[in-house]
Amino acid sequence: MYEFVLNDEQLRLREEVRDLVRWVPRQLILDMDQDKVRFPKEFLKEAAGRNLLGCRHPRQRGGRSMDWVSSTMVMEEVGALGYVFACVFGVGADLVCDAIVLHGDDAQKAKYVKPLLAGDLFAAECLTEPRGGSDFFGTSTTAEDKGDHFVLNGQKRFIVGAEGADYFLVYARTNPDPQAKPHHAISCFIVDRGPGVNVAYQYGLMGCRGGGTGRLVFKDVRVPKENLLGKPNGALEVFNTMMIPERLGTAAMTIGAARPALEVAGSYSMKRKAFGQPINRFQGVSFQVAEAAMLLDACRSLVYTTSLSVDRGADPNTVRRLVSETKRFVTESCQKVARNAMQVMGGIGYTNVFPIERIVRDLGLASIWTGTNEVMSMIIAHEWYAEHARTGSVRNVEADAPEALAEGEKIFD
Numbered sequence: 001m002y003e004f005v006l007n008d009e010q011l012r013l014r015e016e017v018r019d020l021v022r023w024v025p026r027q028l029i030l031d032m033d034q035d036k037v038r039f040p041k042e043f044l045k046e047a048a049g050r051n052l053l054g055c056r057h058p059r060q061r062g063g064r065s066m067d068w069v070s071s072t073m074v075m076e077e078v079g080a081l082g083y084v085f086a087c088v089f090g091v092g093a094d095l096v097c098d099a100i101v102l103h104g105d106d107a108q109k110a111k112y113v114k115p116l117l118a119g120d121l122f123a124a125e126c127l128t129e130p131r132g133g134s135d136f137f138g139t140s141t142t143a144e145d146k147g148d149h150f151v152l153n154g155q156k157r158f159i160v161g162a163e164g165a166d167y168f169l170v171y172a173r174t175n176p177d178p179q180a181k182p183h184h185a186i187s188c189f190i191v192d193r194g195p196g197v198n199v200a201y202q203y204g205l206m207g208c209r210g211g212g213t214g215r216l217v218f219k220d221v222r223v224p225k226e227n228l229l230g231k232p233n234g235a236l237e238v239f240n241t242m243m244i245p246e247r248l249g250t251a252a253m254t255i256g257a258a259r260p261a262l263e264v265a266g267s268y269s270m271k272r273k274a275f276g277q278p279i280n281r282f283q284g285v286s287f288q289v290a291e292a293a294m295l296l297d298a299c300r301s302l303v304y305t306t307s308l309s310v311d312r313g314a315d316p317n318t319v320r321r322l323v324s325e326t327k328r329f330v331t332e333s334c335q336k337v338a339r340n341a342m343q344v345m346g347g348i349g350y351t352n353v354f355p356i357e358r359i360v361r362d363l364g365l366a367s368i369w370t371g372t373n374e375v376m377s378m379i380i381a382h383e384w385y386a387e388h389a390r391t392g393s394v395r396n397v398e399a400d401a402p403e404a405l406a407e408g409e410k411i412f413d
Helices: 006-021 026-035 041-049 067-078 083-103 106-117 237-273 283-311 316-350 358-361 375-390
Strands: 123-126 142-145 150-160 167-173 186-192 197-200 214-224
Touching: 006 067, 041 083, 067 083, 067 237, 067 283, 067 358, 083 106, 083 167, 083 237, 083 358, 106 237, 123 150, 123 375, 142 167, 150 167, 150 186, 186 214, 186 237, 237 283, 237 316, 237 358, 283 316, 316 358, 316 375
Parallel strands: 123 167
Antiparallel strands: 142 150, 150 214, 167 186, 197 214
């Protein structure tokens, strides 16, 4: 699967991840989907024991010092287990640890990163609140400066991994001035699970069950000054860097989660007979499979292109556009892949005799979390127009029309 993009080290890593995928007990997958298991701690411990968590992070912190191409490849392979496995695999090891590695001090990295990558601690990112998630800078969670510590109050919800987390990455307003610019009024904190931190596993989710998704209430939580991540009122800088692992990682794992749907439906179409022949002989079926295969290949191409843009230090605005394009295109395309698979299989695909219905349910989250796809479109439009204004066109193609100079025809007001 795109072996020509990967070097020998990456191919060996891929086989290690596939060994992990094969190791996962079938019953764990079933129990998570029925909420009998609320958080797959044993899965994360196994992944950590194989040194597969956070492979992009420095070796001295417990990672493998690998690149974004490697990281997205890993996320795709883990996603083949099910979308929720990739969610919990990435939230702590990639999102939270990424923030601490990039913005934390040595003490924070030693206390929180290495133990997590070793499977001794688990973490969750707390961004979305009951009032919304896309309006991030409108947070109502507050952290009051008390000199040697902050006092944290507020709520967060839909927090993946909350049930099993030992600590949380929390964004809160620290500038009490109502006239302060929102972008410069929020700070980021590492908050240990302890007194005043209440976690409730209360959501009846349509899909992605068993990933520990919960609601957090912070009531007068004492947060030491040394647990401030980055600068005071400097959460914007943390947030901006987090958007790469959040959205690019989401895209990669969505490919992995959709891939089995095509494989199951494709195999089914080769065996299922109607009108005296396998149904893959009918274009109404085979074209659905062809479209799904095409979309997965296009998705993978975009993920690897965007990964290379990050690895090679492309212009940050270009990276921001590419990451947003990738997140939107891949999530919507993979939802289409899953629906095609169900259509190929017909009524049996709508039952739990096959895993297609679970894949369809799970992938419903893909276009919502880590920034809705409508937000992605806003970012894409903003960055494209800005880039076009800066760079213009290689040639004035507008002038290559026969009546390009006709008077009174080009009216813009």
